[in-house]
Amino acid sequence: MDEDKLIASLKADLSPVQPLGSASRIALLWLLVSVAYVLTVGAALGPFRPGFVGELLGVPRFSIEMILGLAALVCFLVVALLESIPGRAVGGLRRVGWLLLLAWLAQFVIGFVAPVLEPSMLGKRDHCAWEAYLYSLPPLAWLIYLQRHRYVLEPVRAVLHSALAAGLVPALMMQVACMYEPGHILTFHVLPIGILAAFASGLTWMLSQRADS
Amino acid sequence: MSGTAGDKAEDEARWSGWLALAQAGDGEAYGQLLGELAGVIRAYLISRFGRLDNLDDCVQESLLALHQARHTFEPGRPFRPWLFAIVRNKTIDQLRRAPREMPAAEAMAVVDEPAYDGPEPGDAIDTGRLLARLSHNLRETLVLTKIMGFSTRECADRQGVSESVVKVRVHRGLRKLRALREV
Numbered sequence: 001m002d003e004d005k006l007i008a009s010l011k012a013d014l015s016p017v018q019p020l021g022s023a024s025r026i027a028l029l030w031l032l033v034s035v036a037y038v039l040t041v042g043a044a045l046g047p048f049r050p051g052f053v054g055e056l057l058g059v060p061r062f063s064i065e066m067i068l069g070l071a072a073l074v075c076f077l078v079v080a081l082l083e084s085i086p087g088r089a090v091g092g093l094r095r096v097g098w099l100l101l102l103a104w105l106a107q108f109v110i111g112f113v114a115p116v117l118e119p120s121m122l123g124k125r126d127h128c129a130w131e132a133y134l135y136s137l138p139p140l141a142w143l144i145y146l147q148r149h150r151y152v153l154e155p156v157r158a159v160l161h162s163a164l165a166a167g168l169v170p171a172l173m174m175q176v177a178c179m180y181e182p183g184h185i186l187t188f189h190v191l192p193i194g195i196l197a198a199f200a201s202g203l204t205w206m207l208s209q210r211a212d213s
Numbered sequence: 214m215s216g217t218a219g220d221k222a223e224d225e226a227r228w229s230g231w232l233a234l235a236q237a238g239d240g241e242a243y244g245q246l247l248g249e250l251a252g253v254i255r256a257y258l259i260s261r262f263g264r265l266d267n268l269d270d271c272v273q274e275s276l277l278a279l280h281q282a283r284h285t286f287e288p289g290r291p292f293r294p295w296l297f298a299i300v301r302n303k304t305i306d307q308l309r310r311a312p313r314e315m316p317a318a319e320a321m322a323v324v325d326e327p328a329y330d331g332p333e334p335g336d337a338i339d340t341g342r343l344l345a346r347l348s349h350n351l352r353e354t355l356v357l358t359k360i361m362g363f364s365t366r367e368c369a370d371r372q373g374v375s376e377s378v379v380k381v382r383v384h385r386g387l388r389k390l391r392a393l394r395e396v
Contacts, residue, residue: 006273007247010280016238017284085285086302087294151282153302 023081026146031077034139034166038173041135049123052176061116065107066175072100073168080143080161084150094161101164105190111182119181128178132170132192140166140200155208160201167193225292233288247276254300262304263362271307275300305371308361309353343393351386358383 042048055062075097082088107116125131143162152158174189228246235243254275258268265271278299286295347355350372357363357371358379365383369376 003251003269003273003276006276007244007251010247010276011240011244013280014235014238014240014243017236019236020285020287085287085295086282087291087296087298089294151278151285151299153298 020085020150023078023085027074027077027081030139030143030146031074034142034169035173037138038135038169042131042170042173042177045131046125046177047123048177049179052123055117056176059117061107065104065116066172068100068104068107069168069172069175072097072104073165073172075100076161076165076168077143080147080158080165081150083154083158083161084147084152086151086153097161097164105186108182108186108190111185115180115182117180121179121181123177124179125174125177128174129188129192132167132174132189133196135170135173136163136166136192136196139169140196156201156205159204160197163197163200164193167196221293228292228296229286229288232283232286232292236283236286236288247279250279250296251276253296257297257300258304261301262308265304265308267307271304274303274307278303308356343390346393347386347389351382351389354379354382355386355390 056066057063075093079090079094079097082090082093111119140163143166144159147158147162171189171193175185178184178189228250231242231246235246251272254272255268258265258271279296282299286292345352353372354368357368358365363371365376365379369379372379
């Protein structure tokens, strides 16, 4: 098609569009709704670990651990939203997110030697890993929906960061809802984040390869 | 449309204003914007990628992408990063697809460029097939470096890998091409 004809047809196709909302406002809304959803469903399906409020307020290392996880979540969430706007530089924030995630994971590795809380079976939920997968899916679907309504240039990376953000919500909830023992946390609360992220980004890669061919 | 920083700032302000009007549905402003950007995109692609065979396709793909992404521009933010992020991405997509879409004889003609330091191809159809038999990464690296003339650094940036990885891929790609020819 001739370039002038293309421009004329694009002009004819023009319709008013809604400008994007503020990414930080959307991120805050997503975070509040996702946390509320995960806490509500989590509480409906089983009791939270007795004494978790006292642990959060009275054990500084436990508070720091939760803050690290929450900060990583917020970074990945903002990165996921900004990555769907062409030309927005998110490299620095992405690196901070990964560093925070590693620092959060390091707490559990250190916990094998010097646990933050006394490891115990108190509060154990029978299907915590399945719950972690299940709870993360609606927030993930919502985040991908938000991205799709923008303009994603790097779909695999965008979905990877979305899955990390969505996976961290139930993982953090399990920190107060399920038993505290580093091995259990890594296997049943943290691993689902990795599997979800790998699966979601792998699927996106396959779909984009298929769309390319 | 280029030149001094003042000219660039003026262009930015004009394009941002037109796009803001286009977001509200102003077709005249949109037509002016696309008409001007077509030239800017063409100049950018030539400066960045050289004179591509499918330059017109790349410009048109970019214009289409801008149309689809027009709601993501935030008035008040710089225009150029938004514009060139889309153009770069669409062009890389086009270049990636090119070897697959190119007829074998054309692919052969491209592989036969002097920049290619692999074996002298004797049979156009054969070499086209050989290139297609390389893995995606190897083929893309060879196309970018040996055919499109990207530097190792530029190729590494585009593929999101280190320069060493690009060098290894070029070496492996050429070796594999030679091996495939000998079979």
